[in-house]
Amino acid sequence: MIKNPFLLKGYVSAEYFCNREIETDKMISAIENSRDLTLISPRRLGKTGLIYHVLNQENIKNKYVPIYCDIYQTSNLADFAKVLSNAVFNQIEKTPEKILKKIKQFLSNLSPSVSFNPLTLQAEIDLKIRNVKEAENSIQQIFSLIEKSKKPVVLAIDEFQQITRYPEQNVEALLRTHIQQMTDTRIVFSGSSKHLLSAIFSDYNRPFYHSTQLLTLPKISKNDYSKFISTKFGDAKRSIDDEAISHILDLTRIHTYYVQYFCNRLFESKKRNITKEDPDKTLLDILVENEEYYYTYRNLLTGQQFSLLKAIGKEDGIEKPSSKDFMQKYQLGTTSTINSAIKSLLSKDLIFKEDNKYLVYDVFFSLWLKLLN
Ligand SMILES: Nc1ncnc2c1ncn2[C@@H]1O[C@H](COP(=O)(O)OP(=O)(O)OP(=O)(O)O)[C@@H](O)[C@H]1O
Ligand SMILES: [Mg+2]
Structure with a gap:
């Protein structure tokens, strides 16, 4: 049984999943109309959750074999x-026995072995891939196995931007060639590094150029999230004021993970009736707990970068960091030092751009910065 309805990882069922009806319909429609898809959003907005939600829909499960893989940890073609x-x-x-039998039919030259992981309840396959050629061949064989499936496959490849970091040449061309031949298989690409992922699909000179339908995941609407939060407390015979909900959603910028985390902590408090004063207490707990991390960030940045980050946090985001007012208010040096600090903070994923504003990526870190002198 799930004690706390505000989940922080994995996907359980629609019951714990807020809305995403429009996006779910769009994705199902793309799948049913034979279009591959690319799902993009900033980190922690709910891409992986949405993919699982779509793969878990009855009409997808009935008609297709859903396969999900996350390539975040991979660093080359063999991985x-x-x-x-x-x-x-x-x-x-x-x-595991059947898996081993099957895999020996397909990839016997790679000395496959299979062990059972009691934590994930999944079989773990190991392959001895010795060179790029073997990696390429095995990918080709697996793709052709997928394509031959009696029921068509929906293959979701999460964190797809990772392929741009592989050391091998022509990775995109190689994958594109195979994927183009998979006429019965629907592919859902997903990832969060916006510049990397968009470049794969929207750069005219690259193999995947305009090969998929792009779906940029928006935030969940304030109204829908409010209802979800209120219902979840209500189901547990507890109540939460509208004002408290609104305050949480403002503090967290309705960024899915941070909303979930905040509500998870508030739910933990066991207070029967949550009122508008409660969220600030929860926030303080969270910030104090995370303080060690925040100090580490500070030590990893130059003074200039940290001052800029702090200023962005204090302003709840800034549209023009090199504007005179902003620079003077926080004594940030010259335009060129600011520009290079912005670049560096962007590349470290400490800030990102949303609706033309630079924001501190981590909502809680941003709120902590706001409290600094
Ligand atoms: N619609 C939703 N309703 C409730 N919780 C959700 C929803 N979507 C995602 N979540 C939760 O929000 C958190 C972040 O979601 P998820 O991991 O899907 O984001 P992501 O965009 O894939 O992030 P990353 O870019 O880091 O991979 C998770 O804790 C997940 O359980
Ligand atoms: Mg994800």
Whole structure:
């Protein structure tokens, strides 16, 4: 049984999932109309959750074989082949013995071995891939196995921007060639590094140029999230004021993970009736707990970068960091030092751009910065 309805990882069921009806319909429609998709959003807004939600819909499960793989941890083509084979073989066969039998038919030259991971309840496949050629061949074989599936496959590849970091040449061209031939398989690409992922799909000179439908995940609406929060407290025979909800959603900028985390902590408090004073107490707890992390960030940045970050936090985001007023107010030096600090903070994913404003990525860190002198 789930004690706290505000989940912080994984996907359980629609019951714990707020809305996303429009996006779910769009994705199902793309799948049913044979269009591959690319799902993009800033980190922690709910891409992975949405993919699971879509793959979990009855009409998808009935008509397709849903396969999900996350390539975040991969750093080359061989890793990609391993992650892909784990996802595929675990889905098409149910026991480690059957998986081993099947995989030996397909990838016997890679001395496959299979062990059982009691934590994930999944079989773990290991392949001995010795060079790029073997990695390429195994990827080709796995893709062709997917394509031959009796029921068509929906293959979700999460954190797809990772392929741009692989050391091998022509990775995109290689994958694109295979994927183009997979006419029965629907692919959902997803990732968060906006510049990297957009470049793969919207740069005219790159293999994946305009090959998929782009879906940029928006925030959940304030109204829908309010209802969800209120219902979840209500289901537990507790209440939460509208004002308190509104305050939480403002503090967290309705950024999914931070809303979930905040509500998870508030739910933990066991208070029966939550009123508008309660969220600030919860916020303080969270900020104090995380303080060690925040100090570490400070030590990793130059004085200039940290001052700028703090100023952005204090302003709740800034449209023009090199504007005179902003620079003077926080004594930030020259335009060129600010520009290079912005670049550096962007590349470290400490800030990002939303609606033309630079914001501190981590909502709680941003609120902590606001409290500094
Ligand atoms: N619609 C939703 N309703 C409730 N919780 C959600 C919803 N979508 C996502 N979540 C929760 O929000 C958190 C972040 O979601 P998720 O991991 O899907 O984001 P992401 O965009 O894939 O992040 P990342 O870029 O870091 O991979 C998770 O705790 C997840 O359980
Ligand atoms: Mg994700």
